[in-house]
Amino acid sequence: MVELLNAPNIDQYAWGAINGCEAASLLEGLHCLGKLTNVNYGEFLKQMPIDEGGNPNYGFGGSPYKNQAGKFEAIFVKPLADWAANYTTYEDLSDSGVEPIYQSVEAGNPVVTYVTVHFEKPEIETYPFGDVAINNHAVLVDGVNATQVHLSDPIDGKYYLDKSKFEKIYLSRNMALALLK
Template sequence: MMLGAENINQLFCGMPNGCEPAALLMGLHWKAEAATLDYGAFLAEMPIAADYNPYHGFGGDPADDVAGRFEAIFPEPLTKWANRYGRARNVSGADTAQLKDMLTEKNPIVTYVTVGFETPVSDDYAFGRALSNNHAVLLDGRCGELLHVSDPIDGAYWLPVARFEKAYNARHWAVELL
């Protein structure tokens, strides 16, 4: 089953660090929410963390790449932001079987993985330890041992569950759009 969410390319839009908002907007649009907002307008409404802490909001500017900053937004503030437009819940801790069940319910899921689904690499930041190769994609389909992702960097494609888990299982972070 495949939902067929749109794909927003963050790099085409000049946002090297805009994966979480792109993945979220793809899912919201699929749910017919935030329909009047394009990616740029959506970013203008994004909660920014004054202390650059992604646990409080977006830690910087998605158009910038500043050494020592972690330009991202983590699940809790992303969920709060998503709930401005529709219904979302932080399902961090869910395993792949649970994610597949959510997809069966026709709920796209923003999942935190790594760029290119590579091996997770951690580093220390002012707010604590985090994956330096952090990335977020929208899960919008499943077929046997394949998951369909709409990736804000690499487009839409099918991915083996085992490869997805290599990156996802480092944190088990996800936000389901209800």
């Protein structure tokens, strides 16, 4: 069993952010690496790149504090990585499957992964920028063993999840960002 990286957990709802799990997961990972430890989630959200057009491929689409018609309240890997680059080095593990995630965590690097809320089946809708899971969610993988991953989830807290369940939902999205030491 790999020792847990012991990332802290940020409860996004406690900050009034019904959206913004990607920022919470990123900050959990940065704190895990000993970076930005003097910055809280509310302050971090103020730094998040926003795309006024609501396209998560260019920045956060909308507001972390409310849902807005025509906006997709999320930020995808490329703009998240560009933002993370201000604080740490990273490796985009998107479209690489699950093994690079496990290898990264085993090397001491937490990984922001895109999944769905409560690991439920993706609910797909079409937006001008493409088909996306409207139950989009991001969590931080900070531990792995033979049968489970350990997550720091901005909605559900810290817990272990069977690899089979994690992999099924993760592979439906296949988007991840490793934060390097």
